[in-house]
Amino acid sequence: MVAQKKAGYKYSSRRLLSAYERKGKVMYVIKRNGLKESMDISKIRIVIDFACKGLRVDPLELEADAQIQFREGITTKEIQQLLIRTAAEKVSPQSPDWQYVAARLLLYDLYKDVGHLRGYKVKDKINGKYKPYNPDSFFELVRTYAERGIYGDYLLKEYSKEDFNTLARYMDPDRDLLFNYTGIKVLYDRYLVRDEDGNVIELPQEMYMLIAMTLAIPERKEDRIKYTKLFYDLMSKHEVSLATPTLMNARRPHTQLSSCFVLTVDDDLYDIFDNVQKAGQISKFAGGLGIYLGKIRATGSPIRKFKGASSGVLPVVKILNDVMVYVDQLGMRKGSASITLDIWHKDVLEFLEVKTNVGDERKKAHDIHPAISIPDLFMKRLKNRENWTLLDPYYCKNVKDGKNLEDLYGEEFEEVYQRLEREVPPDAKKEVDAFELWKRLLTVVFETGEPYIFFRDTANKFNPNKHCGMVYSSNLCHEIVQNMSVSQHVEDSLDPSTGLITHRKKSGDVVVCNLGSINLGKVYEKADIERVVPLLVRMLDNVISMNYYAIKEAEYTNRRYRAIGIGVSNYHYCLVKNNILWESEEHLRFANSLFERIAYYAIKGSMELAKERGKYELFDGSDWSKGVFFGRSAEENQRLSEQNGNNLDWIGLAEEVKRYGLRNAYLLALMPTGSTSLIVGATPSIDPIFAKYYKEENMSGILPQVPPEIDKYFWHYKSAYLIDQEWVIKAGAERQKWIDQAQSLNLFIDPEQVDGPKLSRLYELAWELGLKTVYYCRSKSLTEIEECESCSA
Structure with missing residues (x-):
């Protein structure tokens, strides 16, 4: 078994026999359609093979542990849930691949349920012809549920049936295999669209495609399919995440997409x-x-x-x-x-x-x-x-x-x-x-x-x-x-003949957050940042255009400033995979260099968008319009870029911004990415990991958590409560040099190690080094800290 795990499991014809098989007994199960039939172990093994293929796990172990809990009259649905739970319980820092086994088992269950609901056959045999997605049903899915008020009918108005078919065939079902168990469970429980009876009606890649289609509507008609594909690729490859309201409501009738x-x-x-x-x-x-x-x-x-x-x-x-x-x-x-x-x-x-x-x-x-x-x-x-x-x-x-x-x-x-x-x-x-x-x-x-x-x-x-x-x-x-x-507030007026009362007021600035994040586990090198960040700027600008506003003041402010917030997830993993210790000067240099690149291409992307669509209404007179970025002149930014090795052309960019403007008044904000980090299997936002293994309890139940590639980088990760928090603040200060807004920066303290004077020193240091905000102070003695789901991106 150990040899199999090291080499990667290779399928074997040898199988454990269930107790019923050995005794010659027949166990009956209840199928999804309610019919009763004898249990066919070979069908269960097909599913287990699908779930374990290419992963460093032993499928015999899963089969043996699950069979112990089989019983007469068990439903096929219960068998699937039992396999999922058994695989999830096996997740550990030593065997993290079990999280992908559990994910595939849940996906298999989801494919069967959606196929049954939508009336197409998902084959039991996992072979080259196995297609969990049915592209031919994509247009009909949206048409049917738009009529029932579950999808927005704007999708049918803006895209032809031919467009739907083209995009349906562009979807890549293999990208479902990027999800770990927590990711697909959270997606299943909270994000995938359901019908009136609570049944999930869409699959993960369909969700991403429909969100992409929604956000591409503001594009020119001739470019719409191109940008839909580009947006879809960013999301489905887990290179970027969008905020929870965007993931939930893009494609729905009320497109309240802001966080x-x-x-x-x-x-x-x-x-x-x-x-x-x-x-x-x-x-x-x-x-x-x-x-x-x-x-x-x-x-x-x-x-x-x-x-x-x-x-x-x-x-x-x-x-x-x-x-x-x-x-x-x-x-x-x-x-x-x-x-x-x-x-x-x-x-x-x-x-x-x-x-x-x-x-x-x-x-x-x-x-x-x-x-x-x-x-x-x-x-x-x-x-x-x-x-x-x-x-x-x-x-x-x-x-x-x-x-x-x-x-x-x-x-x-x-x-x-x-x-x-x-x-x-x-x-x-x-x-x-x-x-x-x-x-x-x-x-x-x-x-x-x-x-x-x-x-x-x-x-x-x-x-x-x-x-x-x-x-x-x-x-x-x-x-x-x-x-x-x-x-x-200006006045209330009454029309005595009709009884109509009119209230008039002059809108103030109601700040609106339109958020998305870059997965630093996949996107951190210059070429990738240059490709991804301008597209994310475009997506978030389109969020503003597509947004449904619960209050008119928000619409007024959002359209005058067109403010967005680009953040990050998987920061700690990015450090680890680059062999950088959290408590090190190298970390500070890396943070400075990385966030300069993100800032440069965010500004450049917004400038290019301003060329195409026009600058934001209040651009003239701003620091941006004077070539002052982050409180510094273009020459100062150029010197900093040369010092950290990026050698980016800040002077040239400042001249272009002066000439063409920016599309967005605000660009960068490092939000918490709690739930969306769970979806893409990333460490949350800019935080160090909570622990090398723990169980996350949320609306989706108790979910096993291990950081990315924990088996490979076990000794590189250091848990948040073991890190000297001054290094958290120093790293935040390096990032803040290239962020026009702020950071959801958490402190992690152990009350047995941190007393009042030490805590005071941390907050004073945050002020001295130029941080704008400090979010939670998380303590080992506090077991319940409420996560912000709205801002999660």
């Missing part, structure tokens, strides 16, 4: 509840939310000059919490929102406690994710162990050139903040020790893994579109950094 939305709430009762309504509508269509509440007056603030009347921020937080619970996305999962408050807000101490298990339960909001916005001035005072003043935003309005305190950043903010410390009435401010406030924040981090941190001055200083807006906070997963603003 996350960021709302700015004004200090106005009408606007507060208008944003509550927006939050409900966005959550209804599976969008994640970031919500900034820093403009709302504090507890005890006046209302219509009546002192002490305001209830502050906490009641609004609780309302939004209840909305996230109530709008539960068809019962699949709760809505999800991060809520950001500034560290100078007078209610910040109470806000820090919303998820802790101590204190007044009436002030808790356990289902939202708190985030704190921190200016440089606070970090300076923290280092100097100085005092900090909490202020009521009500008294911080119109403080300079018609702007509020929260509308300022950098030196301008510091000047006005220090003036307000002196001038604001005593009952509208509270002086605290900056270090004590920081200690309380870190204590909550230890207890809950949150709040998320947003370094607002860094975010705004390096905002390429600072000429037309301000960034107050980030999104749910803290990788999006884009301009935000409140909507302005």
Whole structure:
């Protein structure tokens, strides 16, 4: 058996005999059509041979262990599930190929079910003529289910039957074999389209092709088939992944393809509840939310000059919490929102406690994710162990050139903040020790893994579109950094003759995240990045054109900025396969070089798209338009490129961007890729691996997890909790040099090894090295951390 595993299993005619065969007994099974027949072991062996072919496993082992659990009257469906479960239980770092055996067994089951439902025969014998896909049924599949409102009828309007047949024959069923068990299980449970009775109606390659067809609709008609094939290849070869809403909803009637939305709430009762309504509508269509509440007056603030009347921020937080619970996305999962408050807000101490298990339960909001916005001035005072003043935003309005305190950043903010410390009435401010406030924040981090941190001055200083807006906070997963603003309510009017009430308002900037990620396990060399990244830019720009918008403000913002976010998955595997240790200077140099290449070809791809389709509306006056990328001149970027060995032509690119513009105002954002990393068998996002073997528990059940090629690189991988987290932050700082937005950067701490001062040092280092955000602080003592599925790409 060992020899077989080392050499790769070669089929043998020798087979284990079941107990029933040895005793001459006959076992009866129930087929899918309900008929009863004697068990034919040879049919089971055909399936096992198919599943094990070419893999380093012993099929006799699977057959023997599964047969122990056979029983009289077992259904063929149960036999298949038993084989799948048995194979999945065998996955280990020493024998990772069992995950592909389990995947093929599940695929075989899926092929049979879909073939039976759609009325075509999937042959039992796995030979050269075996075709799990039936290209002739592809057009009929879409036509039938478009009529029933399950697929979008735009597919039939934009593509002819001949187009469908051409694309059906372009699909490559062998690419299904790229899935491991977790990948195909997650895809089966959550992404493949189902009919009204819950039956899966499409196969994985059909899913990818229909998504590609949807995203190619904005292309010129004569180019549409070409781009459909290119988009399909990127997805089906697992070179890129798209965000969960895109994977779920492209090809559906409501093409809500965006991942996350960021709302700015004004200090106005009408606007507060208008944003509550927006939050409900966005959550209804599976969008994640970031919500900034820093403009709302504090507890005890006046209302219509009546002192002490305001209830502050906490009641609004609780309302939004209840909305996230109530709008539960068809019962699949709760809505999800991060809520950001500034560290100078007078209610910040109470806000820090919303998820802790101590204190007044009436002030808790356990289902939202708190985030704190921190200016440089606070970090300076923290280092100097100085005092900090909490202020009521009500008294911080119109403080300079018609702007509020929260509308300022950098030196301008510091000047006005220090003036307000002196001038604001005593009952509208509270002086605290900056270090004590920081200690309380870190204590909550230890207890809950949150709040998320947003370094607002860094975010705004390096905002390429600072000429037309301000960034107050980030999104749910803290990788999006884009301009935000409140909507302005104009008037309500009544037509007394009809009873028609019309509400008019001027849209603010509601940030929209349109996300996709590169699989660094497959795409990291220059030639591949040059080929893949511009195509991904095009795909995400098409997401904007095809998108269904739950709220009109999102449509307005999305079309003015056309912002996208390109991220990555399989980062740790990419390091490992290049023989790079996480805790090494070589890692930092590699990260710098790799992300420069990604940035260069993302900008170049957006520039080429601007030549074809026009630049984004607000391009003129941006840093991009001045040749300033990532806060640096073209000459500075050129020098950095020469230093790291890429030798890319940043000066020439800057001149082209000045001439033609960019199609997209924002381009790069490293989002978490939880569920989509599972689909493509990748390590998640930029995180180190959680462990060399563990079981992931999610909506698809308990799934065995091993990193890619763990048997080959066992000693190269190092688990997250064993890595010195300063190296996580240093690597993040190298990547950030080439990212116009931010990163969902997690910290992994062992409370037995990391105390308060060490944790404080990590967050201070993140600020010092220029990171814009810190996402979760994951602790060994915290067993439940909610993943953001919306941003997963």
